Amino acid sequence: MPLLTATAVTKKFGGLTAVNNLDFEIEQGSIASLIGPNGAGKTTFFNCIAGFYQIEAGQIVFDGQPIQRLRRDQIAHLGISRTYQNIRLFANMTAMENILVGQHYHLRSSWIGAVLGTKGVREDEGRAHREARRLLRFVGLQNKGDLLASNLPYGDQRRLEVARALANKPRLLLLDEPTAGMNPAESQQMTEFIRHLRDELGTTILLIEHEMRVVMGISEKITVLHYGQKIAEGTPIQIQTDPLVIEAYLGRGSAGTAGHEATAIPAVEATQGGASAGPTPASA
């Protein structure tokens, strides 16, 4: 049974239909990717799942429960965590505090207890700090807990954002371009980290990604969006050879020439059909 099922989801901005009648499923414990050219509606779909946008039509069911009318915090409570395309950490909090906030829902201490310093609150806080330290170690930031989030290097910020999302003990983790702005070595690390996440924690992961090496390397299922519509879905091999996908990326007429090569689908809006090793520019 799929963990998340979206049926005929439609999201419009004025006259623009950003997500159009989209059906989508993700299996428990799998890693799936959403790809597509700029403006294809990938992040919009993320925002619909996480409750940032109200959808006009359709239904999103998470673990048997419709979530399209829930508030963001309620969706988080159900076990959906996300990261953001342009990193959105709490910049003036330390790395440690970012993770502690991430555990908000799982801590149970009331403010009155905190003022009185009750035993329960102290234990709760102790557990929270231990868990935060564990997560910092897990993402490789063990010595950086006291640094302000805004002072961390870029790659560390991405990892901290993942750690903050993990602090909510999510069952579904939405990663929006986790390797954006990273060099090949860093994005390789991130890829391994994502796989490690799923293998270690069993978290179901849905990612938006432009870097084809990452996408093809770890996804078990890839969904391709174009102008808000699903144009293809399948395993990496199926997607690489799908003429519709190649057309969407390269334009009409190139389908016959570049179809066989794994890296032929260029990252983002690069128009030439060569390999795309460099960091991909963030899309709007």
Next chain:
Amino acid sequence: MTVTSAGMPATGAAPSANGAAPAMPVSFQRRVIRTGLLGAVIALYLCMVGIVPIFNARPLVQGVISLGQAALILSLFATGFVATRRVAESSGRLIADGAIAGGLSGVALSALVLLGSVVDVRAFLPNASPVLYGILTFNLGTIGFWIPMAAGAVLGGLAGAIGLASPRMRRSLFVGLISLFALGLFAGLIRTPMLQLPVAELARLLFASDGLTLIGAVVVLVASVGLHHVQRTRRLDLQFAALPPSRRRRIQVPLIALAAVMILVLPQGLGSFFAQVIAIVALYVMMGLGLNITLGLAGLLDLGFVAFFAVGAYTVGLLTSTAEFGIAQWPFWAAVPVAVIVAMVFGAFLGLPILSIRGDYLAIATMGFGEIIRILAGSDLLKPILGGPRGIINIPKPIEVPPDSFLAGPNQIYYIALIGAALIAFVAWRLRGSRLGRAWIAIREDEDVAEAIGINLIQTKILAYMLGAAFAGLGGAVFAALVGSIFASSIQLMVSINVASLIIVGGMGSIPGVIVGAIFLIGLPELFREFSEYRFLFYGIALIAMMQLRPEGLLPSKIVRREFQHGGGDEPPESSASPLAL
């Protein structure tokens, strides 16, 4: 008007100065002239708005220099300093440039004296009086018109010469002068308690009834420069930080105990006026800590904060008053918890409709709420309950004591206000480190992300308003007992603005910052009532200076400070000059 006319000769001198030294880069020469003219404007302004003549009444160093003269000297000196700052020049030029800039400012003052001897301009400028001219010329009359000019040149030249000193010496000198200034201002406050102690003779030697004695001035200068030198070379603060915690505590505990004892006996040494000033500061600390939760932590601007203060005060008034509008005649201590709870209810009441408002709109909406409460309190509608403009009177003191007892009058409130402020500071500190405190900061940082992480915005924001209101309500309750009455006119928008300003000056989100901010913005103006005309002038200057020099506040929260240490890099931490070293 006068500024331009008095500045005329100076403007005339500019081209000739350029002509005389064609080798000099024009921009550089211009800078000196421009700074000099700016200095002239400031010096004239100080005279014209009456700061110099009025402050002249208060000596800084008895018989040597008055506060008014110090202000002028400071302005001339600063002109010379700014004109020669950051210029790599030969020593002769530095001094000459400083002298030119300072002299230009002086020329404007001289011109004012000359103008005053010919025409009586008092009709437009009431402060341009013989008294002012007397100050400017050391009472020599028109013949002494050259004195400001000469003084400006000398001071400006001196300031230029300081540019030659090493940064370390310069800093020592500044520390010395600032200490001199501060101790001169507060001499009376320090002397009064000392007179009752065995050190009375020392007090008389160092301090006059107002300002320092000459000996005192020398001692202060030498001691502060010496201490600063020791701190620089030995880095006592770092040594202290490097001590093991147990030994650090051995130093800290007695210091804290000493401070506590001093706070306890303070009203005896300084009298009830001072006790009352501190009680008012403590009231603002309570309100400040309240707003620090809503604004400093949760980032929700609230310009109607005085409303909660009013709710607390009126609740206590209604419940305890023995006069017309009292409804229960409860004791103060029974009324206080009710006041806090009622204030919390009002906090939730304010919070609910404005939950989804952000930023500037929030400022307007909350300000409106404050005004509604103020107008309601004074309205005819509620007059039968709240007394309208006549207010509620005869609010009894919390502890009934015979009138000659030590606890009578303001002293009692001093202790109650201090206990209240300490209690609130403790609660605020516990909240800051709690799950709720972190959620507030997360909301301040990024509301959308905070919600997506699982924080219930409605609940968390309402709690921020409620707890902030509770603190302000407690402040209001103590205020009602302090004054013994509560009127609609006590609820002013200005109170809300004061509270917001003291948080900004002290450092957003920082508990010690709130205390320091309250001392600076509320305590100092209360102590210098004689200059109250200029209260808002200095207020404005202080806020602008803060925004320019220390935008993070006087005592920023640990996090902001850390940010400056790790991130900034261009600004070395000023351990010596800042009070953080403690």
